[in-house]
Amino acid sequence: MMKCYCKIWVFLSFNGLVAVGSVISFLLAIAWAFSYVSPSSRPVTQNYDIHIPKFNGSMGICNVFEGSWISDNSYPLYDASDCPFAEHGFNCFANGRKDRGYTKWRWMPRDCEIPRFNARTVLSKLRGKRVVFVGDSLSRTQWESFICLLMTGVEDKRSVYEINGKKITKQIRFLGVRFSSFNIRVDFYRSVFLVMPGPVPKRSPKRVKTTLRLDKLDDISQEWIDSDVLIFNSGHWWTRTKLFDMGWYFQVGDLLKLGMPVTTAFREALNTWSSWVERMSNSNRTKIFFRTFESSHWSGQSRNSCKVTRRPLSKTHGRERSLISDIIIKVVKKMAVPVTVLHVTPMGAFRSDGHVGTWSDNPSIADCSHWCLPGVPDMWNEILISYLLTNEGVLLQ
Template sequence: MVSAFKRSLSVGRRSLTSPRFSSAVSHHRKWWSSASPSDLALIFALASAFFLSGLYIFHTYSASAAVDVVEVGEPSIDADPVEIGSCDVFDGSWTSSNRRLPIYNGSECPFAERGFDCVANGRRDTDYLSYTWKPRRCEVPPFEARAVLERLRGKRVTFVGDSMGRTQWESLVCMLMAGVEDKSTVREIYGNSISKTIRFLGVKFGSVDLRVDFYRSVFLVRQGRSPRHGPRRVKSTLRLDRMDEISGNWADSDVIVFNSGHWWTPGKLFDASEISFSDRGCYFQVGGALKLGMPIPTAFREALDTWASWVERTINFNRTRVFFRSFEPSHWGDVDQKGCEVTRHPMPEPKGNIHAELSDVISVVVGKMRAPVTLLNVTLMGAFRGDAHIGTWSYPPSVLDCSHWCLPGVPDSWNELIFSYLLMNSS
């Protein structure tokens, strides 16, 4: 897949060799060959003195530097970005971590849905909580809630997408709450309970004047009624050439994280036996024309092209950082989604339904954008984590779920990557 994230973090490297340095060495060789023995003795004595002085300075500096390292309790948020910028942070593996995990307790965070709190819902094997994502060629600093809150002071972070995006939103809110001493200063703006049916949820961190919002827009483009003379099976349409009517609320943000794709399936769109977001029998429309035979990947591409045009036309990139998260794998045991493969540990090889056609569309659209949009390529990360889905530990327990993730869990690692990137690359 194309990784816009990797491209956006690339840094220049200077060569360690220099032709000018090599030619200078050749020039000075002539001087050494013509020097007298007394000159050489004097030079040797001076060189020895400089060498011994250098050893003393180096020893003193090294000792003081070692003391400084020991005294540092957490990574500086103004650190050199080379460690992250010089590698693909999505190329790595899950490792069991000795540092304290998880960052928060799902049962104690009022913004984590009960349906995502697997431990509260009876899951006893908690090994899945001990894994962190380790890039192969760089170090991502651990998430320090207080440092992140301070960096985001006075900002607005917005998530736009489906229930998978809401899971990441809940994860970030709970992660940030771990750094707040007075929890009463954190509230949902309108006093709403966390629900999958509400189109807008917003949490205000009063102590740092930070808002973290979620907008439910599962398709990103506008849903509308069927044309007056349309076929009877068409109950609603997706206007592939028009953005969601609530999109005007998104632009005034400092960070926006988009996702879409999980609702672009026959069951969520066409099938009369399954209810979609607003109705059943939802088909595609461009302009005034219905596109009844348009394949889903083609329609998804049309919709993302509309989204990309909106981003490039609307977003002020001097202020706002835009991310698009790639498709998250599910680990259903069969195509009918009646069996669920929840393993005890991460799988040794990536598996799961990654909806390759839709994943490719995301990569292509984000990759060709002129605007600096970052692709969060989490597909491979999630493909190993058959152990971290909700499975039978849902609420109510009769609902089997091998698409969504337990909280705390995998979405915490996505937020660590985003905000490690933001902190390390902020001006």
């Protein structure tokens, strides 16, 4: 009997150990899988083989988006009040902001230095070229910054004008500024989703007011093709509140995708965009860029509180990562034509001091998404211009 009991005890103990080991292995596998798919647990760019602006620095090749903000009294590079193309709502100083410290910061990469901006040199190199910005209001801010930077090198300001005589407003889908002395055009196309809005299919639920055709690029896309530099951005409108709460839902072909998550839809839209770029663009002429998601600094439980600081943050508090930026990088990585990623997400994460806040043309509504001009978007353009002049000399010869 003792032998029998011993055998039974050993058998049960062995089975117990196997069972416990199986449970532990299962839990470890789940933990590993979660860490792999979780966007917040992975670096944004380190594992991606993408084309990002790099310069030759003192320590070799330098990723310009790895660095920090340093104080520089030679900034800002222009006065927004002297630039008729800077939207009044982004001119924070003119709208009552007392401190000007937010204009005195320059981005310094870790292992190299971005060449100093020289407007006359850039104008000369861009002679006869067409630069096109496509995206949402953050793209319009970069477009305005680009024009204001170039205007500092123009003697006769009247030689720079909007080709249709339009004023800079949020509602206009197309704005084009011509530098007549240099035969340069800098255009902006408002396309917040990049894909085409469409009518509601028959027998759709009442909550559906408009659809986004994820498989069709915006109907104004044919006007983007004839360009020398093409800069895209999208992301800020890809949220539940700006889509589902307003009655916008997704459509692919004839099918309404009511249950499709926003991030999945954004990926589908970018795949449509990438196919268009591969099919329609002339990589021998057009240099294409895609700017990643711009960090906002909303706070509070409902993310509706806006506190603009006086200085950049010392830590990013997780804002250097973005699922939207992850998707952009992954899609670009798979493309068959060269597209350069302007990965501004990490550098913007520090700049809680650079937002419009209540210093806009509507001070009753705080703004922790858009940026003051002059300010952070100027640095995006300095990097863009430096990349063109330093790494892509063929374009600007």
